[in-house]
Amino acid sequence: MIGESVPRLEDRPLLRGEGRFVADIDLPHQLHMRIVRSHAAHGTITSIDAAEALAVPGVAAVWTGADVADVPPIDFRQVGADQMVPYRQPILAQRRVRYVGEPVAAVFAADPYTAEDGAERVVVEVAELPPVLDAAGPLGDFDERLDTEAYVFTEATGDVEEAFARAEHILEAEFRVGRHTGVPLECRGAVAAHHRDTQTLEFLGAAKVPFQNRDALAQMLGLPPSRVVLREAHVGGGFGVRGELYPEDVLVALAALRLGRPVKWIEDRQEHLVAANHSRDQLHRLRVATDARGVIEGLEVEFVSDQGAYVRTHGATVATLAAAMLPGPYRIPNYRVTGRVRLSNKTPAGTYRAPGRYESTFVRERAMDAVAAELGIDRAEVRRRNLIGSDEMPFERGIDALGTPVVYDSGRYETMLDRVLDHIDYSALTESLAERRAAGELVGLGLGFFVEKSGLGPFAGSRITVDGSGRVTVTTGEASVGQGFETVMAQICSDVLGVGLDSISVVHGQTDQMSYGMGAFASRATVMAGTATHDASEALRQRAIEAAAEMLEASADDLVMADGAVSVAGSPAQAVTLGEIASALGPASPLARGRPGLVAEEWYTTSHMNYPYGLHAGVAALDPDTGRLAFERYVIAYDVGRAINPMLVEGQIVGGAAQGFGGALFEDFSYDEIGQPQATTFMDYLMPTAAEMPDLEILLSEDAPSPLNPLGVKGAGEGGTNACGAVVAAAIDDALGRPGAVTSLPVTPERLHAMCRSLAATG
Amino acid sequence: MKPAAFDYRAPRTLEEALGLLREHQDEAKVLAGGQSLVPAMNFRLARPAVLVDIARVPGLDRIDLDDPGSVTVGARVRHLDLEHNTIPGPLGVLLARTGRWVGHYPIRVRGTFGGSLAHADPAAEWCALACALDAEIHCRSANGARVVEACDFFEQMAFTTCLAPDELLMGVRLPSLGDSWGVGMAEFARRWGDFAIVLAIAAVERDGDSVARARIALGGVAGGPVRAAHAEAALSGRAATPESVAAAAAAAAEEVDPTGDIHGSADYRRDLVRTMVTRALNQALA
Secondary structure, eight states, X not given: OTTOOOOOTTHHHHHTTOOOOGGGOOOTTOEEEEEEEOSSSSEEEEEEEOHHHHTSTTEXXXXXXXXXXXXXXXXOSSSOOGGGGGGOOOSSOOSEEOSTTOEEEEEEESSHHHHHHHHTTOEEEEEEOOOOOOTTSSOOBSSSSXXXXXXXXXXXXXXXXXXXXXXXXXXXXXXXXXXXXXXXXXXXXXXXXXXXXTTEEEEEXXXXXXXXXXXXXXXXXXXXXXXXXXXXXXXXXXXXXXXXXXXXXXXXXXXXXXXXSOEEEEOOHHHHHHHSOBEEEEEEEEEEEEOTTSOEEEEEEEEEEEEESSBOTTTTHHHHHHHHHTTXXXXXXXXXXXXXXXXXXXXXXXXXXXXXXXXXXHHHHHHHHHHHHHHTOOHHHHHHHHBOOGGGOSEEEEEEETTEEEEEOOOOXXXXXXXXXXXXXXXXXXXXXXXXXXXXXXXXXXEEEEEOOBOOOSEEEEEEEEOTTOOEEEEESOOOSSSSHHHHHHHHHHHHHOOOGGGEEEEOSBTTTOSOOOOSOTTOHHHHHHHXXXXXXXXXXXHHHHHHHHHHTOOGGGEEEETTEXXXXXXXXXXXXXXXXXXXXXXXXXXXXXXXXXXXXXXXXXXXXXXXXXXXEEEEEEETTXXXXXXXXXXXXXXXXXXXXXXXXXXXHHHHHHHHHIIIIIOOOOXXXXXXXXXXXXXXSOOOOGGGOOOEEEEEEOSSOOTTSTTOOOOOSSHHHHTHHHHHHHHHHHHHTOTTOOOXXXXXXXXXXXXXXXXXXXX | OOOOOOEEEOXXXXXXXXXXXXXXXXXXXXXXXXXXXXXXXXXXXXXXXXXEEGGGSTTSSOEEOOSTTEEEEETTOBHHHHHTOOOOHHHHHHHHHHHTTSSOHHHHHHOBHHHHHHHTOTTOHHHHHHHHTTOEEEEEETXXXXXXXHHHHBOSSTTOBSOOTTOEEEEEEEEOOOTTEEEEEXXXXXXXXXXXXXXXXXXXXXXXXXXXXXXXXXXXXXXSOEEOHHHHHHHTTSBOOHHHHXXXXXXXXXXXXXXXXXXXXXXXXXXXXXXXHHHHHHHHHO
């Protein structure tokens, strides 16, 4: 069962229109919330007049910052630091607005139309202040006391000075990755109700991290966590963006408490593009020291991460990961990095699929190509000379990320390089590309090697129960954002128990169903919840066999479990089904011995992440007359240790690659000179469609199972995205015959057209 | 993203429809396929007090081939029906080739030819095509009917036509291009289905090895569709050679005055005009 590409359990309801997303949830007497957002990038609120809005029939309430001044700002969920505390976002702007789209007021009305009628009648006056739009430029003022540099950190290993002192070659470069983010098919949303009979606040439409958000909401609203229940419904994509705790979520919960009616909020797309977390937007400056053979002896990096207007739940996560993962698959013994988390008057930022790694892979692989060009060494060869050997595993990087030392658990990097070079027939390909270029075509190859991280701890739990019919229920506190979580958990459980997938239900993201939970982020769900489910399934199997031994009056050693029953080996007629065992384990049954039920619960804890790795290779042709870039081939090799469901892994890679291409070629949150966002609809925020995507050739490998969990699995969510920017840039350089031509993303047709013209002009 | 309140009317006759437009004038908007109007209403960029849905008005959804010299396309003919049309000769080819570029498939299923013309997006394919072919736009109000030349129909301000508030666009009469004509269409957009950054439509009448007449219209370079008159002049009466095509394309790039936006600067658009005109003409002359 493990390793089989079984169809998704989730698909049946989703394809039949039976899915239940947050917008499908309605509660009697609910109010609808509409947010009034700042139209100014930066300024002081001089007045808010809600009189006309309150006069609209059906408008029940209008709140401004003053009404919620008692609610604290939203705290960090991870990678917080004292210095960043003053930069957290209030749920409604307090006196100052800091980005276009910032919540300034909330209107509550009988239906969403009326709420919008009311919202457009709230008059907000702002005395505008000069905005900061380039975080890498001069610092601005966050408020009267604080400037816009929220956090600076340095990580180092080895002796960088010494490495540069003895270097044969020193290269300097600057690279920039633009601002884009995850744009799930389903926008954000929430429905909250305060049940006075049980004094419980119920929050529906939770995603990603329901348990952490329960605790955060309880703290902000002054409620006991046990009286706050978060429930996850179907979720139409997460990508790091959806499910974080945002101002709108807190407002919905608060309004349900204070207004005494259920409150519903469904975000629209225009809001999403200015209000949900943006991401990326980093500028890196680096110096590389190499020996005569192109082996990198020292690397020094300083980068600025444009955090937008506030530091949200992720704290310094993205910058921390960029710093920690920048060296990637290469040995680089001496490394120093300084990250600067700076604010600007743009939408606040957070994580997005391969956070910090999309950026740092672009930077590192650009640098690797530069070393190859500078020293006249083949690009594959220079990478080979720098790869960490499989005999060096586990490999200690010597720096920390997310509170844990970066220790690559396993990897056979050179094997992967060889596999990809064989697959594309590297020498023949480079030769034929050179011939085509000589004949006038602009066609080139890019390579992008990377290490991902996955399976972030510290814990996940899984409880498996069997009812009297034999139905198996796997309950975890982890979450599904649409990635196939239920299928994967069911496969792992089925593999141990031998019951069919149709007999397994998976419950996730319900805070009243499990004591603890983390969630769906950092490619952790399969690793963490999968391991817990594996362990719980083993425990349940043991308990079923022990009970069956008594029921069948046989020795446990003689029993086998298959097809939902336990039988005596060799005599299948002597059997009891799991349902019969469960029924026999009632509370009063002597068989139960005070522990009723066919149930097992296990918790998997770890302080280490594990590290999948991959290599992208793409061949692209450039049309000099329009600047359009088209990939003729795109290969993604990825090692996830062990693929529970290869089809789902491939699906993760394909979807991830589309997002990687988006950031490299299409998606760009640009702002004009006064801080007005220029991409606020899908006409201007260009996500690639199927028509823009090349056919992907996916080489899934299981060369390096993780030694850190019994399944050997590593996370599969982010490898498709990681190296797209690096490969797009490298393929363009190669097509133009201009190493180092691309230093920033996204590369638009207009920029490519200009590069082609300058190439034609200079020969 | 919910529209402001509006009344919805669904007349069953042309007379009733025209009566509603006369009654409500500026307050009314005609709803056909709704692929532009409904999003604009959801953004509250359009706030009609009354929507007059012409879905049930008979006779607007036909492609009329009865007249040998022309084809009349009813206002409510869907993009998809033109993409898969059975109109004979070069006109059918041009409509099919152009239709593929209109939005995405679901948009082409619902959206209408007349709706696109009345909406007058400066980058719309049908507007440029109508302009290139000197189409006749048939308009009607309760007071009577009139015919407007396509190039006069579009104002040089985006989303603006000479259609009066009480007028309904009934249909468009296009010349059936004879076999001496060749047609071409080229468009550049960031993604498949996006509005064009630049598009070019070309229809060229051959006279042996030379070009008798050339008609070239451009989209995405001005407030409305424009004819590339200098380019047409540079080609008409000349031999159909790569040099004359290049001269026409250069003339087109020279005569336009585009404005830039986040998807393409003015200079880039001008360069694209040259490329798109070249490609459209090469198709037309192939």
